[in-house]
Amino acid sequence: MDSRKLIESCLAGCTEAQREAIRHPAGPLLVLAGPGSGKTRVITRRIACLVASGCRPDDIVAITFTNKAAGEMRRRVEALGVASGAWISTFHSFCARMLRVHGRSVGLKPSFTIYDDADSVSAVKRAMQELEIAQSLFQPSYVAKAISGAKNRLLGPEQMRESSGPPEITTVARIFERYEKLLRAANAVDFDDLLLFMVRLLQDAPETSEQLRRRFLHVLVDEYQDTNHAQYLIARGLAAGLGNICVTGDPDQSIYGWRGADLNNILQFEQDYPNAKVVRLEQNYRSTKIILRAADRLITNNLARKPKSLWTENAEGEPVRLFRLEDERQEADAVAADMARLFRDAGFVPRDVAVFYRLNAQSRVLESSLRAEGIPYTIVAGTEFFQRKEIKDLLAYLRLLDNPADDVSAERVANVPARRIGDLSVKRLKEWGSARGLSLLDAFARAEEAGTKGTALQGVAEFRRTLDELRAMPRTPVAKIVERLLEAIGYERYLASATDQGRERIENVRELVNAAAEYDEAEPEGNLLGFLEQAALISDTDRWDAERGGVTLMTLHAAKGLEFPAVYVVGLEDGLLPLKRDDGDHDLEEERRLFFVGLTRAKRLATLSFAETRARYGKREFTKPSQFLDELPAEIEAAQPAESFGAAARSPFRGARAKRLFGRMGASPEPRRVRRSENEEIVYDSDYPAADGLSAAIHAAAPFKPGDNIVHPTYGRGKVLSLSGYGDDLRATVRFPSVGVKCLILRLARMRKV
DNA sequence: GGGTCCTACATTTTT
């Protein structure tokens, strides 16, 4: 395709404002993008347009905050048929990549290990032990938070000590100092360090920074309102050469101030870059007029913002409704009953609907009402795959292969599975080693000299043998190393002996092997370090939507970037939304933005609710309706929630009506946390209802039918029991002798007939 | 090493 045509196709179907942003040739550009205004479309087409105009894809870097956003952007850019090869990644993985290459000039060895939050807390614990500060005095996680907060503002231990904080700040600063020493000695960096070292690279390493400045002709940053100070400096530093910086975002959707995001970065963009062009994307393609009016009216109450007038050509739509209930139990019942009505009368299906709340704790009542009502649901929360104990154990081993200095990992797995190395032996070796400036593994190597005796000495020798054997292997394919590791330490046997959870853990371990195999396939140039980096920087919420079957329950924070035909926002009470902490600290404008984000997720129907009393920490309290309700237009409708089947379901006539109405959809007998798997296919831990007569015709065309014997890459052989759903959502319920009954989405499950 | 009792604790969590 010639470049003129390509540029034309990039502009096709776009509004004037979108076109302006897409073809802006050079110089700073600020795109203020309201919710649902086609922001991703603008960024991806802009990238394509730059390439069409002669820029090499490799000269463009586009930075996002989440892997999901990066993946989506990459997918869409590639779909435009150009520009594959552009750097599209998160801040953290971008920095990691750069530091692997250039880190030496700021004192980082290329094989550095990335510590996630849990590892950071472990390192803090260790620092506190070394300083003999009792964990009862300072909670390690609290200290880790304080350290992260300081790093976000580019402060070191000294500045923290000098800062005007509470008196105990000096102790925290001492721990901070020791923590830094530990990480450097372990050749490890935490999440914040990835950004900080990058900043240093750009500021203190003249040669490298000069090189980096010339490296990227165009720098794009998405969700700019969420950048913290370090990220701001990185963006500025990268673009310092040519000044081709394009940032997109919405000050009204900044909800991570408490994590160090600085709203001023976007508000002051025009002062930072005086010749900046500003484009406002104000047309909304997502919501009805009524929903948009409500959101717009609400947010005009904020002072720290850039005025925008949101509008849409969409229909007027249904009124925003407000439920007022006696307590949180009834609120949850009302939401569930109302949903049931939507499914019955209004043509909605469960996956169209989401419930948002301020606190995770609010999900519990909702769960129980949904279950009583027989409505399937998915909670977005819970342990992330790579955070699970069994996965962290294995990753710790893998890290040690290229980074033997990583003491946090060494300590973690020295005695896993048990090798009769007791805590005391580890403690002695640790002290013996640190007195001599040795890593824990070095100390292990000289255990006899250090005075370790008996079974512990044998255990240490065994541990070292295992590591040496693995270290001698080639670094790729990664899956091979993981498999050998499992064998060498007899890990599956170890997990199996740990009874009930054992089976799930073994499954997770196999998922890790899968993940490694997929990595090998996706990254022919990859190696063990690359895989570990991916594992450290990826979280599972990235992969939730492929498998959502039911109603979605999540916090307002988690809702950002998503959209649903029908949305409920619950708990609109003073002190809860806006949330007030016990110490009275709160940022009203950020809370308002949070509600704004929630409201603007809704496409067709938005429903709000509050309860007159609510139990908090076991004590029941009277509430006041949220002030945000007063800030909405008068057209908000006080609504009568439908009669609750939930209440009936808890009576002796348990669930009869619900069953009649929703029998086909099936209840969620167990709460289903989002369970992650690399191949995105496990859906339910329980049986899913079989197909009824109506869908039999659809299922006749399916590649499998009940009774078929199949084989699945993870679970092995199994027998299809039934089919359900249709289209992309077609599922098979399969019995596997190895793991029992599973319900799999056919589109995603890689199984075949035998 | 694993189970059980007990107490302290309790926003939001892109990486």
Next chain:
DNA sequence: TGTAGGACCC
């Protein structure tokens, strides 16, 4: 009110 993590015991 619920829980997670530590102490304690076998």
